Amino acid sequence: MSTRAALRVVLVVFVALVAQSTVILPVRIGGVHPDILWLLPITGSLLAGPETGALIGFWSGLAFDLVLPTPFGLSALVGSALGYVMGSATQAVDNRAVWLRPVAALVGGVGADMLFAVLGAVFGQQQMVQVNFLTLFAVVAVSSVILVLPVNRLMRWALVVDSNRRSLVSAQPAESGLW
Amino acid sequence: MPKPRRSRRTLTLVVLVVVSLSVISLDLNGRTHQLTSGVKSVANSIFSPLRSGVVDILSPIGNFLAGAVHYGSLQAENEKLRATVGQLRTEQAEKGYEKTQLRALTSLENLPFLGSLPAVTAQTQEVSTSNFTMTITIGKGRADGVDVGMPVVGAGGLVGQVIQSFHHTAVVQLITDGESKVAVVFGNNITGTVDGQGPAHDMSADLVPPQTPLHNGEIMFSSSLNGASLPPGIPVARVNSFRTSAGASQATISVTPEADMSHLEYVNVVLWEPPA
Numbered sequence: 001m002s003t004r005a006a007l008r009v010v011l012v013v014f015v016a017l018v019a020q021s022t023v024i025l026p027v028r029i030g031g032v033h034p035d036i037l038w039l040l041p042i043t044g045s046l047l048a049g050p051e052t053g054a055l056i057g058f059w060s061g062l063a064f065d066l067v068l069p070t071p072f073g074l075s076a077l078v079g080s081a082l083g084y085v086m087g088s089a090t091q092a093v094d095n096r097a098v099w100l101r102p103v104a105a106l107v108g109g110v111g112a113d114m115l116f117a118v119l120g121a122v123f124g125q126q127q128m129v130q131v132n133f134l135t136l137f138a139v140v141a142v143s144s145v146i147l148v149l150p151v152n153r154l155m156r157w158a159l160v161v162d163s164n165r166r167s168l169v170s171a172q173p174a175e176s177g178l179w
Numbered sequence: 180m181p182k183p184r185r186s187r188r189t190l191t192l193v194v195l196v197v198v199s200l201s202v203i204s205l206d207l208n209g210r211t212h213q214l215t216s217g218v219k220s221v222a223n224s225i226f227s228p229l230r231s232g233v234v235d236i237l238s239p240i241g242n243f244l245a246g247a248v249h250y251g252s253l254q255a256e257n258e259k260l261r262a263t264v265g266q267l268r269t270e271q272a273e274k275g276y277e278k279t280q281l282r283a284l285t286s287l288e289n290l291p292f293l294g295s296l297p298a299v300t301a302q303t304q305e306v307s308t309s310n311f312t313m314t315i316t317i318g319k320g321r322a323d324g325v326d327v328g329m330p331v332v333g334a335g336g337l338v339g340q341v342i343q344s345f346h347h348t349a350v351v352q353l354i355t356d357g358e359s360k361v362a363v364v365f366g367n368n369i370t371g372t373v374d375g376q377g378p379a380h381d382m383s384a385d386l387v388p389p390q391t392p393l394h395n396g397e398i399m400f401s402s403s404l405n406g407a408s409l410p411p412g413i414p415v416a417r418v419n420s421f422r423t424s425a426g427a428s429q430a431t432i433s434v435t436p437e438a439d440m441s442h443l444e445y446v447n448v449v450l451w452e453p454p455a
Contacts, residue, residue, distance in 0.1 A: 017226075022233045025305060031378050032310050051188045058195045062202075066222035069314045069343065069350050072215040073202030080195040084188075117311055123203060127357025128311040130377030136310055 001052065001159075008158035009044075013060045015154065016040060021067060030135040034143030036151065037064045037075060038112040041083030042104050043148065043155040046095065050087025052159070057083030070116075071123055078119065082112045101152055102145045109144035110137050216343065220321075223345040227304070293332065296410060298447040299323050304348065306443070313356035313378060315339070315443055320347045328408060330401075330449045336414030336437035337361065337401060338446050351446070354415065354436055355382060362408075363399035363415050366392060370402055373416045373434055382416060384432035389423040391430055398437060410451050414438075 001009075020036045027033055040060040045053020057079030065075045086108050093100055113136060120128030206215040301319035308316065319325045321344050329341045331351045339359065343350035352359055359375035363384065371387040384399065397418040403411035416434035423430045 018230065018233055021226075021230050021305065021308065022237050025308065031307075033307075035310065049188075051191050054188075054192050054195055058199065061199075066219055067226060068309050069312050069352075070309050071203050072206035072219065073199045076202065077196060077199035080192060080199060084192045113310070120311060123207060125311075125358065127313075127359075127375070127377055130357035130379060131311055132379040140310075 001048075005159055009056060009059075009155075012154045012158045013040060013056075013063050016060070016151070017063055017067070020064070029139050030132065032132075032136050032139040034147060035109065035113070035140055036147055037061065037079070038082060038109045039105060039144060039148050039151040040155065041079050042086050042108040043101070043152040044159065045083045045087030046090055046101065046104060046152070047155055047159050048087075049091070050084045053083025053087040054080045055083070056155075057081070070120060070128070071125065074116065074120060074123065078112050078116045081115065082108055085111075101148045105144040105148035106141045109140045113137065113140050219343065220345040223348055227345075227348050231304075293447070293449060294412075297450045298332070299325065299450065300445055300447050301325070301349075302445055303443050312358075313353040313375070314342070315351050315353065315446070317349050317351060317446060317448070318347070319448060320345045320349050322346055324450050325349045325448050326452065328453060329451060330409050330413065332413060332447050332449060333438040333440075333443055333445075335439050336416075337409070338436075338438045338440070338443060340408070341448065349448070353440065354438075355440060361415050362402040362404060364402040364404070364411075365397055365399040370404060371399070371432075373399060381419065381433045382436065384416070384418070384434050385429060387430045387432055389427055389430050393418055393421050393430070393432070395420065399434065408453050410449065 016036050016039075024034050024036055037060060041053045041057030044056035058076045061076035061079030062073070065072045068075065086104055090100065090104060114133075117128045117131070117133075202215070205211045299319055301317035301323075303315045304318050305316040307313055315338075317325075317331075325341060325344050327341050327344050331338045331340060337354055339351045339353040339356070341349050342352045354361060354373065354375055355378070356375045357377035361373045362370065363373050364370050369387065369391055371384045373382060373384050375382055387393075395418055398414050399416050399418070401409040401411055401413040401415055414437040417437050419433040419435050421430055421432040
């Protein structure tokens with residue numbers, strides 16, 4: 001990844017963090033708010049492969065961990081795993097498929113929240129498995145499907161800096177050598 | 180796909196997982212927690228003013244989105260409001276935003292259970308930044324004397340305890356959070372603990388012997404026994420229902436917070452630290 005692309009990713013993560021704590025946090029359904037964090041590694045991995053997805057997941061998770069009351073590093077751990085798994089699982093799929101991003105956002109968002117809660121409990125935060133999972137999954141699933149398109153647009157802007165990489169991103173994400 | 184490429188990818192993931200686990204270990208270890216807490220504190224000092232500025236600019240958008248999500252309930256509420264608008268006009272002078280704010284603040288004045296304990300009033304900035312914890316972020320921090328472990332009270336009683344303190348902000352774990360446990364005393368010096376059960380369940384009182392004389396509405400107060408982490412006498416919860424199952428080692432007691440947890444715009448942080 002070029003320095004310019006890396007700087008753009010940092011900017012996108014920052015914008016997402018500000019959006020999460022200002023505009024998205026007050027939107028609560030059944031006490032649950034949408035979560036934009038997991039969409040960063042999901043879109044990053046779909047655009048540039050599992051390695052880039054894992055790195056974006058790690059750094060964006062770490063940035064969000066700075067303002068979350070949960071254990072520091074937990075979002076980074078889940079974000080890394082999410083980016084890697086989503087990138088690996090979708091490598092054989094045509095990146096231009098219309099259904100890919102909404103489905104990846106739905107499955108990835110719910111799966112990441114589940115992993116986050118379970119790992120939190122493993123690290124001694126028992127309250128993390130005492131939430132209403134049905135409401136949580138419903139809100140996160142629907143909001144992720146809605147929010148994935150604007151987040152994907154931002155991530156595409158960040159990752160596809162050079163015009164000659166555009167074709168690589170859409171056709172061969174893992175071979176693009178963005179890192 | 181070439182094997183070296185796949186190996187590099189796997190190596191990247193392994194490195195990221197190891198680094199993440201190391202960071203978590205540093206955070207959860209009592210001796211090294213100061214390090215991660217310091218990093219968070221610096222980040223919060225930078226981010227909080229920025230966030231406040233953005234909130235001032237973007238709050239109309241947030242309100243619009245929240246309104247869109249709750250459209251149905253807002254419509255019903257709107258009907259009710261229209262019916263009472265005439266009555267409200269006569270009380271207009273009392274219904275201004277400033278007066279509401281003032282009422283919220285004055286409800287925190289002279290809380291009888293605080294006695295002579297010093298307290299600072301703080302405005303709530305954020306409610307539950309994570310879907311997995313029940314916390315509030317308040318606009319007072321170490322610079323105002325607020326430190327980890329200090330009790331936080333609202334109108335009615337205990338709201339929670341400070342779990343993270345930064346320079347100008349602090350995070351308060353609410354008593355309804357699943358991780359919260361408060362030592363209480365009630366009735367004829369009967370002791371127990373009030374445990375938060377998260378947003379999905381009512382709070383419960385534990386470690387109360389079976390057949391303990393109780394009545395609905397009984398108030399449980401913070402206890403000073405066993406090196407308690409709270410000053411004694413703060414109302415914590417009120418008994419909602421109770422029963423003792425056959426052969427049970429303790430009573431099953433459902434309680435509700437004594438403080439009004441739905442109005443936490445302002446809270447008082449009691450500047451009290453447990454005795455060494």
